[in-house]
Amino acid sequence: MKQRLSLPNIIGMGFMAFAMFLGAGNLIFPPMVGQLAGEDMWYAAAGFLITGVGLPLLGIISISRVGGGFNEISQEMPRGLIVALGTCIYLIIGPFYAVPRTALVSYEIGLSPFLPEHSALSQLIFSLIFFSISWYLSIRPGKLLESVGKLITPALIVLLVILGLSPIISPLGIPGSAMGTYTEAPFIKGFLEGYMTMDALAALMFGVVIITNLKSHGIKDKASLFHYSITTGIIAAIGLTLVYLSLFYLGATSRDVAPAPGNGGQILTIYAETLFGTTGIALLAAVVTLACLTTAIGCITAASEYFDEMFEQISYRNIVTVISIICVFFANMGLNEIIDLFIPVLLILYPISIALIFLGLIRDWLPNPVLTYRTTLTITFFLSIIDVLRIKDYAGLLPFLQPFSLIPGYENHMLWLLPSVAVLSITIMLGFIIRPASNCQLP
Incomplete structure (x- = not known):
C-alpha cells in the first residue's frame, strides 16, 4: 500500500527544499541580469531558469530515482574515485567554500550596515552565533521539516513577497535597452548565468536530505520516496522561479536609482532603501540572513550525513560540530582569497x-x-x-x-x-x- 504524507508536511518539505537552495548568491544574480538585459530580460530569464531551476530539479529527480545519495548515483565508477569525488564535492559545497560564504554575506548585508565600523571581532562574534544556530538545527537531520520547512521558511517567504512585489506595485523606472553581451544573445547569457549558480551541484547534496526527512516521517518504500521527492522538488522549483522573476524585473527597473552597480547586492540594497528607507535595509538584511541560514543548515546537514556514512565510528553529532568549527574558521578569512582558491x-x-x-x-x-x-x-x-x-x-x-x-x-x-x-x-x-x-x- 502506498504510504502517504499529509498536505501540510508536503508543503513544508517543498518550503524546506526551496529555502536550502535559495542562498545569497541566488538573490544577487537575477537583479544584475535583469538590469543588463533590460527590455530583453524575459529572454535572459528563460535561459537562467533552465539552468538555475531546471537543473536542480532534475538533480533531485535523479537522486530520488536511485533512492539514495551521491554514492548511489555514482556507483558505476571505481570505489576509490567515488570517495574522492564525493569528498571534494561535499567539502567545497560544505565547510570549505559555500557555507562560510553564507555567514560572510549575511554579515556584510545583514549586520554591517548597522554597525559604526567593521571589525574582525564583530565578524567573529557574528559567525559564532550564525554557526551555533546552524549547528543546533543540523544535529537533528530528520527534524529539518519542522525547523526549516515550517518555521524559518514561512518567515522568509513573507519577506520575499514584500521585496518581490515592491518593484511591480511601485516600480522605480522602466527597462531600458540591453547592454553588453545581452544585446546579442540574452537567452544564452542568461543560460550561462544560471549555470554558474552551482545549484545543480547542491542538488546532489540536498537530495539525500530530502530523502532522510521523508524517511523520518514514515515514507519508506521506494515508489513513495520517488513520488514525494519529485513533489518536493517541484514546489521548490516554483518558489525559486517566482523569486527569480520578481528579481529580474526589479533589476530591469533599477537603472535610474542604481546606474552603475558593482553587483546585484548593491542593486537590492539601493532599491530597498529607496522604497522603504531604513526599514528597507532591515527588510533586505532579514531576507539575506534567513536565506543564508537555511542554505548553511542544508549544506552542513548533507555534508555531515555523507561523512557519517563514510566514517561510521564517528558520531553524526561530532561530524556536525567539526564541520561547524571549520566553517567559522573560513568565514573569518578574506572572501576573495577563498574564491580564488576554490573556483x-x-x-x-x-x-x-x-x-x-x-x-x-x-x-x-x-x-x-x-x-x-x-x-x-x-x-x-x-x-x-x-x-x-x-x-x-x-x-x-x-x-x-x-x-x-x-x-x-x-x-x-x-x-x-x-x-x-x-x-x-x-x-x-x-x-x-x-x-x-x-x-x-x-x-
Whole structure:
C-alpha cells in the first residue's frame, strides 16, 4: 500500500527544499541580469531558469530515482574515485567554500550596515552565533521539516513577497535597452548565468536530505520516496522561479536609482532603501540572513550525513560540530582569497555533477552503464581541466589549448558539453554490442 504524507508536511518539505537552495548568491544574480538585459530580460530569464531551476530539479529527480545519495548515483565508477569525488564535492559545497560564504554575506548585508565600523571581532562574534544556530538545527537531520520547512521558511517567504512585489506595485523606472553581451544573445547569457549558480551541484547534496526527512516521517518504500521527492522538488522549483522573476524585473527597473552597480547586492540594497528607507535595509538584511541560514543548515546537514556514512565510528553529532568549527574558521578569512582558491575546483566539479545527474536519469535504460558512465565522466573531467587551464592564461599552454578553441563552448566554460553528449551517444550504441557481465563486480 502506498504510504502517504499529509498536505501540510508536503508543503513544508517543498518550503524546506526551496529555502536550502535559495542562498545569497541566488538573490544577487537575477537583479544584475535583469538590469543588463533590460527590455530583453524575459529572454535572459528563460535561459537562467533552465539552468538555475531546471537543473536542480532534475538533480533531485535523479537522486530520488536511485533512492539514495551521491554514492548511489555514482556507483558505476571505481570505489576509490567515488570517495574522492564525493569528498571534494561535499567539502567545497560544505565547510570549505559555500557555507562560510553564507555567514560572510549575511554579515556584510545583514549586520554591517548597522554597525559604526567593521571589525574582525564583530565578524567573529557574528559567525559564532550564525554557526551555533546552524549547528543546533543540523544535529537533528530528520527534524529539518519542522525547523526549516515550517518555521524559518514561512518567515522568509513573507519577506520575499514584500521585496518581490515592491518593484511591480511601485516600480522605480522602466527597462531600458540591453547592454553588453545581452544585446546579442540574452537567452544564452542568461543560460550561462544560471549555470554558474552551482545549484545543480547542491542538488546532489540536498537530495539525500530530502530523502532522510521523508524517511523520518514514515515514507519508506521506494515508489513513495520517488513520488514525494519529485513533489518536493517541484514546489521548490516554483518558489525559486517566482523569486527569480520578481528579481529580474526589479533589476530591469533599477537603472535610474542604481546606474552603475558593482553587483546585484548593491542593486537590492539601493532599491530597498529607496522604497522603504531604513526599514528597507532591515527588510533586505532579514531576507539575506534567513536565506543564508537555511542554505548553511542544508549544506552542513548533507555534508555531515555523507561523512557519517563514510566514517561510521564517528558520531553524526561530532561530524556536525567539526564541520561547524571549520566553517567559522573560513568565514573569518578574506572572501576573495577563498574564491580564488576554490573556483578552479568548482569549474571541474560542476560539469561532472551535471553529467552525473543526466546519467542518473537514464541509468535504467543504459545497455552498459559501466561503459557509459566511465567514458562520459572521463571526457567531461578532462575537458573541465582544459577549461580551468584556459582561465589561468599560462603562455606555455597556448599551443596545447589552441585546438580546443575550435570546440563550441570554449569561451563560456562549456567546452565539455558537446563532446560529452557525443561520447554518451556513442557508448550507448556500443553498449548494445559490448554487454556487461551479469555478475561483474566493480573495482
